[in-house]
Every structure is written in structure tokens, then in C-alpha cells.
Amino acid sequence: MVSLSLTSSNTMPITRQALSIFAYPFRKYTIPTISFSHFPPKRHRSFCQYTHSLSAVSDPNPRNRSPEAIALEYSDLNLPHSTSEEVGPVRIRQHVNPLSAYFSTPVEVPNWNEVYEDTKLPLMVDIGSGSGRFLMWLAKRNLHSKNYLGLEIRKKLALRAEDWAKEQSLRNLHYMFANATISFKQLISAYPGPLMLVSILCPDPHFKKKHHKRRVLQKPLVDSIVNCLAPGGQVFIQSDVLEVALDMRNHFDAEPDILAHVSNIDASIACDDEGWLLRNPMGIRTEREIHAELEGAKIYRRMYQKRK
């Protein structure tokens, strides 16, 4: 069973309330108040320690406020680097074409025993891990109980994230440059422990119909995720683009004999009338999520659990 721990937003520190008012002037900011206690931790409290200039978060242009808001959310990672997608003097490309020949070769499966300190631990895989901050935040809170793997198709982002993990000697966190659509199955089938959580968070939308085939979640990847998940393992999807969220949802809703939505397992998990989760269950927002919420977007979320 999925168990919930409820926290009241009334307990939010004053500093954080003040910041959220400045950061979200036009919409009510709802603090995630639930967490799935057997996997992700409660939302962190670092806001109250963060000494931050309110002038930056009150800039009326969401684009300008985003880096500040991301730095604020991830302040306790103590990463020396800026939030821009830059590695040294080289700016990272916004998008790549995952269908090009360069990205069509499966990556080599590493020796997992050399990657992680304990390969029997449950694994969480974040597909399209971007800068890697989201996964690092989780990994630091579950140092000896879970392993984390970020798959990212933009090589420089993956390499920078792996450098950060090494600098911080995190032996439960690893990032790989990989096209998840191509490499997920081989990588995860070889992992010795159980796969307990897969996340696909704000994947690139590829809006044009002719480009939908570039989207990361295709039927073969869905099948691989469903097959590789251990009984009780979960899939968490979200997007700020309804069409993309629906596309991912349709894929996983199509497996009712194998997957159940968590709200059908535990009636206390709240969804809106359309079945989207009301709260982020991870305890931390991704960078894209922070940016989208600053722009006033709704985040569409679903979480599935593999039947036992």
C-alpha cells in the first residue's frame, strides 16, 4: 500500500511564505503536502536558512526569476555552478534529434558493481535528468537506502552531473549520457537490484505532429519500464504541457492489468476531477517544473504502481 504522511502548509516557515508570495504573484502557490513515505522524503526546509535577495524573485519576468528560484529550491546541494546550462565556456544545445544516427547506438552497460557501493539497493531512474539537480537532491537524502540513475541525451549535461556526483563522493548516484528510448532496457535489465521508481518529468514536448516520434516515451520504452519494474515499483510522470501529459498517461493507462494508479490503491491520495495528482509526491520540484510554475502553468502528474 502507498502510505501518506500529511503535513500542513501552516507549518511553512515565515521566510518561505514571504518568498512564495513574491515568486508567485498571480496564482495561489500550493505547497506539496503529501509524500509517499516509503520512497521520497518530505519536502525540505532549506528555504528558512536561505539568505536571498527578494529583488531577484520579485522580477516580473518569469524567465529572469527562474534561475533564482531554482537556486533557492536547490540551495542545500551546495553546487558551485550556476543554474545555466553551461559547461565551462561551452553553451549546451537546447535540443538534439534523438532519431539521428549518433543517438541510435545503445550505450555500453557499465559494471554496476563498480558504479554503486551496494547494487542490491532499490533503483530509481530519472529519464531525461537534465542538469541532474533533482536526482542529486533525492540521492543525498537516501544515501544508504537507494541508488539513483539519471539518463540524459545531452552529453555535456550528463558529464557535468556525473562530475558533481563524483566531487561529492556520492556512491549511490550515477548519470549516463544515453538515449533512454534506445538504452533503457539493456541498462536496467543488467542492474542486480530491484527497479522501484522510474520518473519522466517534463519531457521535451516536440509539438509538431511530424516530430512526435522524437518524444522520449514510445511504446517500446513503456514496455521495457513495465517489464523491468519490480512488483510494487512505481512510475511517476509529469508535464506542464497537457498534450504531452495525456500522451504519456495514455501509454500507462493502457496497462490496467499490470499497473494501478496510486489513487486507486490508496483513496486518500487526492486527484482532481480529471485524475491528475493534486500534489507533487517527490518532495522537490524539477527545474522545468519550477520554471513552468513561475509562468503560472499547471503541472499534470500521474503515478502508477506495479501490481504485486
Ligand SMILES: C[S@@+](CC[C@H](N)C(=O)[O-])C[C@H]1O[C@@H](n2cnc3c(N)ncnc32)[C@H](O)[C@@H]1O
Ligand atoms: C525539458 S527537459 C526536463 C528536464 C528535467 N526532467 C526537468 O523536469 O527539469 C527534458 C530533458 O530530457 C532530455 N531528453 C530528451 N530526449 C531524451 C532521450 N531520448 N533520452 C534521454 N534524455 C532525453 C533532454 O535533453 C532534456 O534534458
